[in-house]
Amino acid sequence: MRRRLGFGFWAAVAWIGVVLLAALLADLLPFPRYDETLAGPPRSGPSGAHPLGTDGLGRDMLSRIVYGARVSLGVGIGAVLLGLGIGAPLGILAGYRRRATDAVIMAVNDVAQAFPALVFALAVVAFAGANLRNVLIVLGVLGVPSWTRLIRGATLTYAEREFVLAARVLGTRDRRILWREIVPNVAVPAASYAFIGMAVIVVAEGSLAFLGLSVQAPTPTWGGMINEGRTLMETAPHVVLAPSLVMFLTVLSFNLVGDRLRSLTDVRESGLEPVRQAAPAPVDVDPPHPVRDCLLQVEDLRTHFVTPRGVVKAVDGVSFTLERGKTLAIVGESGSGKSMLIRSILGLLPGNSVRSGNVYLTGDDLTTFGPAEMRSVLGPRLGTVFQDPMTALNPVRTIGTQVTEPLRVHLGMGRRQARSEAVRLLASVGIPDPERMLRRYPHQLSGGMRQRVTIAMALSCGPDVLFADEPTTALDVTIQDQVLRLLHRLREERDMAVVLVSHDLSVVARWADEVIVMYAGKVVERGPAGEVFARARMPYTEALLQAAPRLTDPVHHRLRVIPGRPPDLTDLPTGCAFQPRCPYAQDRCTIESPPLIQDGHHYACWHPRNPTTKNTATKADPVTPNPNNRPDEKNHVAPNPNTRPTEDSDHPSHTDSHQDKESRLPPDPNSSLAEDGHLPSRMDSRPDEASHPTPDPNNHPTEDAHITPNTNTRPAEDDHHPSRMDSRPDEASHPTPDPNNHPTEDAHITPNTDSSPAEVGHLPSDTNSRPGEKSHLTPDPNNRQTEAVEEVESGGR
């Protein structure tokens, strides 16, 4: 807190404190009374006895300033409190009640604000008498309309928030909602503006005093002192300067405190600036990598942010190449660095970032480009489309101006030529009646149309690469389909490359040729989209695929849950960044960070999933196949492979389709299937455990409320699927432990072994299905295509 507020803030607070304290304790301070004339020689400058000198009547200036502070601060603070005291309840009422209450209060408020305030103040003080009370009341009341407006605005922003709605849904009474939910939130901005208000009032009081309309002599006021000293400016300037300086510092301090407090409550975004390169790149050394003959090549790109909490490694050593006519998808969850990767490539990064690595566009290293060169590349060669088309378009300029601008700037077209080109562009992105569209403003268009416009703008200069950062996330699903189709068509027509950033795996699987999976700033898997989705090697990719719901999944299908949360980018775990959440992590994963290696496609994992049949035998990990052998106390849960029979009985139609798939299953139970081209993946089948259908003796409920292991083992399983007993005798005869079949070591990744009630209903032997205690943190590794498991098993028995 202290650091964020800064030195100036604390200096200002100290000044206000000193002035306030002096004013309060004035009577106790060892100097002459303010009205004691000839306490020293008149008009004398600062001296030991009179630190600020004396005025025309020989009164001590310091004493007068300190007593004057009583008036200035008293009026300043008092008037603000008075204004707030009346304005805040009115504003809160107007903002919370809305409708008629709001209309009446704000109408009166508008009338009051139209009143000439200073004239009013002068008139009242002149008639009612110039004393402290009247000045305070007048200035306080004059502030009421502003306070009402301000508090109403603050209330409005919070009254719309869902937590207020939630409180009403709970049945909270209005009064309590106001006090508990709204007032604490409004108080902070109100307090910050109160300080600024005090500064305004101190100035106003000074002005009134200068005009002789504040507290009357002999009580000193700062404004009055300045007025009195006017005549002595030539001979004794300190008589004017001292109170002026004190007033100036006080007003400045109030403003500073208010402003700093306000900036605490405001959310400001950092702007994007040209990047800083990391420390001067090693000169003259040839790059350690060959510059390939391709459209876009990114080599070991790193972007780190220096923050007070530490260095954030947003992008940490990313390399890839991209050819014309291809779509590269970058997937990952929020914070994985996927958007930052794009910004790093484009060189559009916040000021506190440091970039290293190389980005080659047809062989030219963009990281060596200066701002001017970069501008000539952004647009003509690299186009960008961002998530929110509303923020990408300038709301006060017409679509026509915005679409023609890059044409005129980059391509040097004339007005008329640019206009006809813009019409052609808008038509090419499927905008009906493009002529009329040119005259419209962004807010007049739907989200889908706006995104089409930004795409048209990105394409206007014929870029080689189009970067689309979550281009359809803000759009409806039917519009999303239209926009993605459009991007695909344009890519074909223009023979450009597309870099598509998305969190939506189904979109990526459908539209991308190549895919990069990012986790904690690193590429954890990379390869052709079909292959990566069909045979994910990195456990994170696999988990991500199984966590996404699909239309083809049965109803109430349990999705894979990835325990824990993404790592703190300032404090990454040792070894593999995914290791703390990975069910297959071994000792090595916690020590050594896995490199990106190629085996089919690229992946970074010590214990990859979905091994090919060939290397099953060779890639044995040092894993104990039987969980019962591990003395680890956490390991008292027997993973039961028999868990979720798919919902045959409930949904015959799905059973059919699943059985269809089954019949096309490759014989290796560990290889996943890609028959419909999207996101197939599954956990392995644990045939070893299948041979131990007896309840695990170690299997006792844990203390941990989050993890309730299910202890049932479903002995009735075989009877339940008699038809499959003999389905795969060949596999059944090899119930050898799958080397990759790691028993879970950690309680929080206990495989979910029970099933939803609909499924267990027909299994009377299932005595222990307590779905209510099932953990949400429990991944269900056996959740997809369990038929295969069952077949293997039942055949084995």
Add this chain to the structure above:
Amino acid sequence: MAGSGSAHLRPPDEVLLRVEDLVVEFPAGRGRTVRAVSGVSFDLARGETLGIVGESGCGKSSAARALVQLPPPRSGSVRLDGLELTALRGESLRRTRRRLQMIFQDPISSLNPRRRVRDIVSEGPRVWSLPGDRVDEVLEAVGLDPATAAERRPHEFSGGQCQRISIARALILDPEVVICDEPVSALDVSVQAQILGLLEDLKDRYRLTLVFIAHDLAVVKNISDRILVMYLGKVCELAPSADLIGRPAHPYTRALIASIPGGGLDLPPADKLISGEPPLPVNPPSGCRFRTRCPRADARCATEEPQIRQIGEDHWLACHNPATLE
């Protein structure tokens, strides 16, 4: 579609929540009104999860808020266990509040940033003068450690954890119906899976009846027993989830499914099933509201609004020219 009618409602004594002919209007400036929800009916049996799906502007969230009478609907009936909520005002309405709870889309905005988690969760019991000793229990039930979480403020939590806190706040009052308004839309895939799993667990544990609103059909299918498809304030189709996804009859439902990459059904590409953009709710098309985007629309669709009718076991449809079910 854009169908009206209430033929699909089950007998009142079989359902916990019965919504009939719900109409929600908002002022649209210059004296005009927008009908966000226009004659929608649905019901929920105890323990059932009803998914409501549709694109932005279809009125699904407005309908959700009308259920809790915030604000009350313009017309129509909302009956909770036989009690007509729309007829209640003030204190008598407030007394029904704890029976219906809501979870919102934005996990951050759903929690008061200035209050501690314990205060947020225990607000319900405090309002109802109930003992607040269940705070730890519900926090544990939603997967948060009370010892570490209860004394913190929302900004110290991730989006998924904030959503858990919201769920705990709703659960502590033992509501009968929980309305989830896009509860996972703002979350990452892995967190979304956690929250969906959590909702299923809690539904069993606390015997909840859920209204689950989302724009993502795959998410809705995952959690719902029945799905209601809405378009521009009207009902298109209602069916058990597997049936709706497996045998969609309404052209709009089919377009929605086809728009999802890898949808699984053997449907034509989405651009053959739907065209253009949704019309503005201020000025909806006559007859069937989907006709302006529907490849199957004919003259009758422009003049006559389709009524909801049964086309299969518990499969209801509002369309003149449904896609043939093969």
